[in-house]
Amino acid sequence: xxxxxxxxxxxxxxxxxxxxxxxxxxxxxxxxxxxxxxxxxxxxxxxxxxxxxxxxxxxxxxxxxxxxxxxxxxxxxxxxxxxxxxxxxxxxxxxxxxxxxxxxxxxxxxxxxxxxxxxxxxxxxxxxxxxxxxxxxxxxxxxxxxxxxxxxxxxxxxxxxxxxxxxxxxxxxxxxxxxxxxxxxxxxxxxxxxxxxxxxxxxxxxxxxxxxxxxxxxxxxxxxxxxxxxxxxxxxxxxxxxxxxxxxxxxxxxxxxxxxxxxxxxxxxxxxxxxxxxxxxxxxxxxxxxxxxxxxxxxxxxxx
Amino acid sequence: xxxxxxxxxxxxxxxxxxxxxxxxxxxxxxxxxxxxxxxxxxxxxxxxxxxxxxxxxxxxxxxxxxxxxxxxxxxxxxxxxxxxxxxxxxxxxxxxxxxxxxxxxxxxxxxxxxxxxxxxxxxxxxxxxxxxxxxxxxxxxxxxxxxxxxxxxxxxxxxxxxxxxxxxxxxxxxxxxxxxxxxxxxxxxxxxxxxxxxxxxxxxxxxxxxxxxxxxxxxxxxxxxxxxxxxxxxxxxxxxxxxxxxxxxxxxxxxxxxxxxxxxxxxxxxxxxxxxxxxxxxxxxxxxxxxxxxxxxxxxxxxx
Amino acid sequence: xxxxxxxxxxxxxxxxxxxxxxxxxxxxxxxxxxxxxxxxxxxxxxxxxxxxxxxxxxxxxxxxxxxxxxxxxxxxxxxxxxxxxxxxxxxxxxxxxxxxxxxxxxxxxxxxxxxxxxxxxxxxxxxxxxxxxxxxxxxxxxxxxxxxxxxxxxxxxxxxxxxxxxxxxxxxxxxxxxxxxxxxxxxxxxxxxxxxxxxxxxxxxxxxxxxxxxxxxxxxxxxxxxxxxxxxxxxxxxxxxxxxxxxxxxxxxxxxxxxxxxxxxxxxxxxxxxxxxxxxxxxxxxxxxxxxxxxxxxxxxxxx
Numbered sequence: 001x002x003x004x005x006x007x008x009x010x011x012x013x014x015x016x017x018x019x020x021x022x023x024x025x026x027x028x029x030x031x032x033x034x035x036x037x038x039x040x041x042x043x044x045x046x047x048x049x050x051x052x053x054x055x056x057x058x059x060x061x062x063x064x065x066x067x068x069x070x071x072x073x074x075x076x077x078x079x080x081x082x083x084x085x086x087x088x089x090x091x092x093x094x095x096x097x098x099x100x101x102x103x104x105x106x107x108x109x110x111x112x113x114x115x116x117x118x119x120x121x122x123x124x125x126x127x128x129x130x131x132x133x134x135x136x137x138x139x140x141x142x143x144x145x146x147x148x149x150x151x152x153x154x155x156x157x158x159x160x161x162x163x164x165x166x167x168x169x170x171x172x173x174x175x176x177x178x179x180x181x182x183x184x185x186x187x188x189x190x191x192x193x194x195x196x197x198x199x200x201x202x203x204x205x206x207x208x209x210x211x212x213x214x215x216x217x218x219x220x221x222x223x224x225x226x227x228x229x230x231x232x233x234x235x236x237x238x239x240x241x242x243x244x245x246x247x248x249x250x251x252x253x254x255x256x257x258x259x260x261x262x263x264x265x266x267x268x269x270x271x272x273x274x275x276x277x278x279x280x281x282x283x284x285x286x287x288x289x290x291x292x293x294x295x296x297x298x299x300x301x302x303x304x
Numbered sequence: 305x306x307x308x309x310x311x312x313x314x315x316x317x318x319x320x321x322x323x324x325x326x327x328x329x330x331x332x333x334x335x336x337x338x339x340x341x342x343x344x345x346x347x348x349x350x351x352x353x354x355x356x357x358x359x360x361x362x363x364x365x366x367x368x369x370x371x372x373x374x375x376x377x378x379x380x381x382x383x384x385x386x387x388x389x390x391x392x393x394x395x396x397x398x399x400x401x402x403x404x405x406x407x408x409x410x411x412x413x414x415x416x417x418x419x420x421x422x423x424x425x426x427x428x429x430x431x432x433x434x435x436x437x438x439x440x441x442x443x444x445x446x447x448x449x450x451x452x453x454x455x456x457x458x459x460x461x462x463x464x465x466x467x468x469x470x471x472x473x474x475x476x477x478x479x480x481x482x483x484x485x486x487x488x489x490x491x492x493x494x495x496x497x498x499x500x501x502x503x504x505x506x507x508x509x510x511x512x513x514x515x516x517x518x519x520x521x522x523x524x525x526x527x528x529x530x531x532x533x534x535x536x537x538x539x540x541x542x543x544x545x546x547x548x549x550x551x552x553x554x555x556x557x558x559x560x561x562x563x564x565x566x567x568x569x570x571x572x573x574x575x576x577x578x579x580x581x582x583x584x585x586x587x588x589x590x591x592x593x594x595x596x597x598x599x600x601x602x603x604x605x606x607x608x
Numbered sequence: 609x610x611x612x613x614x615x616x617x618x619x620x621x622x623x624x625x626x627x628x629x630x631x632x633x634x635x636x637x638x639x640x641x642x643x644x645x646x647x648x649x650x651x652x653x654x655x656x657x658x659x660x661x662x663x664x665x666x667x668x669x670x671x672x673x674x675x676x677x678x679x680x681x682x683x684x685x686x687x688x689x690x691x692x693x694x695x696x697x698x699x700x701x702x703x704x705x706x707x708x709x710x711x712x713x714x715x716x717x718x719x720x721x722x723x724x725x726x727x728x729x730x731x732x733x734x735x736x737x738x739x740x741x742x743x744x745x746x747x748x749x750x751x752x753x754x755x756x757x758x759x760x761x762x763x764x765x766x767x768x769x770x771x772x773x774x775x776x777x778x779x780x781x782x783x784x785x786x787x788x789x790x791x792x793x794x795x796x797x798x799x800x801x802x803x804x805x806x807x808x809x810x811x812x813x814x815x816x817x818x819x820x821x822x823x824x825x826x827x828x829x830x831x832x833x834x835x836x837x838x839x840x841x842x843x844x845x846x847x848x849x850x851x852x853x854x855x856x857x858x859x860x861x862x863x864x865x866x867x868x869x870x871x872x873x874x875x876x877x878x879x880x881x882x883x884x885x886x887x888x889x890x891x892x893x894x895x896x897x898x899x900x901x902x903x904x905x906x907x908x909x910x911x912x
Binding site for chain 1: 341342343344361362365366368369372373375377382383570571572573589592593596
């Protein structure tokens with residue numbers, strides 16, 4: 001048991017730094033196995049339930065791939081219209097039932113706290129695959145893994161977050177996780193309307209993390225630029241949305257000849273100039289791929 | 305071949321008592337294997353089709369779990385909007401096509417008789433996973449298995465059915481199955497509007513099964529209380545529904561200190577006081593779990 | 609590598625005749641293995657993604673069956689409402705992401721050219737499972753396989769196409785494929801409104817394929833009659849639709865005592881008299897079954 005005391009993975013805040021490092025190490029082993037094209041049987045006979053109360057291609061397919069690469073199998077649902085939820089069954093009852101069927105559960109739910117609640121009633125490990133605007137810890141771990149693999153280290157780096165810093169849960173969780181490492185500096189680049197929330201700022205201040213806030217894209221001395229999608233529905237005024245969107249789009253000029261990597265949790269719409277896709281700096285598809293080894297590591301560690 | 309002459313499982317009425325006992329014995333072996341956490345390969349290379357023309361989490365996930373625990377795999381659909389049914393394909397044609405792909409089929413369909421019809425055109429065994437208000441034989445078998453495991457016997461017991469006894473197909477099928485055993489007594493507890501239908505009563509009379517009908521919850525000398533959901537849509541008058549629902553809710557007082565077990569086919573809404581969940585008498589989640597070994601047994605026996 | 613130079617399967621026009629013959633040979637081996645009920649492990653640890661942007665039971669289930677019969681596993685989606693497509697993700701991004709997860713992709717999409725586009729961005733082989741009214745090459749290959757298995761040869765045969773020859777992509781692709789063989793004759797039987805398009809005719813003329821067009825069903829000296837569904841939405845006038853539909857329905861009289869086989873891509877509605885189902889000439893369910901060995905062969909050859 002490498003994850004001392006960890007039975008579920010609900011929030012990145014539940015995990016100590018040593019445990020995060022263990023997960024990143026295990027992820028590297030999983031990546032090596034994937035690259036060797038060897039077929040694994042670690043999870044032979046084991047079943048993962050993917051309970052998706054809300055749409056998500058990437059996260060679901062990535063978890064399913066991870067489980068199947070480990071030799072296990074998957075059951076689940078992706079559409080609550082076809083489930084007994086529609087007959088009025090409570091989340092707690094669904095979890096009680098499903099946790100008696102399977103070996104491990106991953107859940108995505110629109111309500112904050114749903115995964116935590118699920119873990120309290122489940123007889124098997126529960127992984128939070130996103131609960132509303134709250135937590136999505138496997139995303140944070142694959143973000144950290146991407147930085148470690150592509151920058152080479154996490155300690156001492158400078159990360160710029162770009163775009164919607166107010167609503168993006170991936171940004172908030174990654175900020176927290178980065179604060180566990182040494183000498184990390186953070187640059188928040190966003191329009192006034194979408195500034196990083198006060199509680200995140202307070203958290204960073206408390207932990208003595210150096211950070212700056214700015215409205216201008218300047219990626220000098222930045223190791224990682226983490227781009228997020230600016231959503232139309234956040235703006236009461238469409239003209240304002242169009243103005244902001246154009247101003248916070250990452251262009252070729254922003255990144256070329258710079259020694260940095262570009263990350264994005266995906267899906268993206270048009271916040272990154274497509275010509276960046278072919279630059280060596282573009283790591284968002286690599287990042288998406290890393291979701292598989294990281295989730296393999298998590299499944300393996302929680303079931304050991 | 306243990307199920308002499310049984311190629312499909314369409315109705316509990318098609319199975320003789322010896323066959324039921326064989327299924328219950330095989331289910332116990334499957335439960336032992338599940339508990340030992342050993343991985344099975346009995347169904348390696350075999351495929352189950354789950355054709356769900358109607359929503360159902362529990363039944364579908366439980367069948368899929370059963371097949372995967374046996375080492376087999378699953379294909380199917382859960383939403384007819386995404387199938388060629390929408391292009392006007394008949395059930396018969398779908399069955400002809402799918403039965404040439406797979407080794408065994410389980411079907412849920414809103415129309416009575418659909419599973420029987422499917423079995424007539426299928427080249428592989430068909431299991432009825434519910435055809436409208438008609439039959440759901442694997443539910444009946446897991447109900448019997450629960451009684452055998454949790455009460456210790458089926459002969460000689462007293463079963464109280466509580467709630468909607470008019471529309472509940474699980475109640476009707478279980479009544480029939482119980483009538484095959486020795487000295488079973490049945491107590492029907494329901495509002496006037498939801499009394500057990502005359503044909504079930506006639507059946508019990510013919511088989512000399514002792515039974516009572518009452519409107520009052522009294523669980524003295526009862527071994528099993530089988531609770532069902534009272535559905536709002538059965539009542540033209542909402543006040544009447546509220547009155548009935550309150551009166552037929554199982555409370556802590558009804559069951560505490562009694563030597564009985566509480567069963568429910570699930571999903572439940574609020575017909576059982578949640579405080580009962582923690583009593584040793586509450587067996588409805590155990591009952592739901594038993595769906596897996598029972599369905600493993602059925603899949604194995606039909607494919608042997 | 610038997611499919612010299614073939615990395616993807618997008619259009620039947622991409623494949624040379626020798627490659628088609630190789631696929632048909634490999635399909636026969638797969639059929640033999642299926643019939644022997646042996647469990648294969650060729651694809652153990654390998655994952656197929658089924659990306660279905662449009663409904664299809666038969667094609668999806670048949671691909672999934674093929675992959676599972678080979679010992680592999682499957683991830684995917686069948687309903688774009690539950691995917692990040694709804695968040696505005698481009699097809700290209702979805703393909704980039706998914707192709708990093710899996711070993712091979714099959715895609716169905718409503719837009720012509722979608723599969724070709726996907727293949728240009730995928731890092732793994734892509735199989736077109738239908739792109740709008742354009743191509744569906746695995747259907748064409750299973751049609752050819754059916755002819756070879758049930759007539760015994762493809763060279764020198766006469767094929768009648770019946771029904772909607774204007775919109776049916778299966779007819780157009782099969783015409784092209786047949787033109788690669790020796791001395792094939794084609795008879796187009798359709799109402800005036802649904803005649804075979806000029807570009808198909810031009811293609812056949814160029815390749816010196818003998819063909820006839822007629823409005824009358826006459827199956828004298830025909831080896832294969834390939835029936836298609838006439839769709840109501842093609843007719844502005846409902847009476848006209850009814851008249852045409854009745855006139856182009858295949859009846860018992862058309863086929864009995866004739867030495868021919870009846871094919872249909874399915875699903876069918878009422879364009880074939882159901883009494884034909886029991887005649888030895890009816891091969892449409894056999895044809896549907898052949899989809900499994902043919903797709904097994906294609907998966908195996910593309911992954912080798």
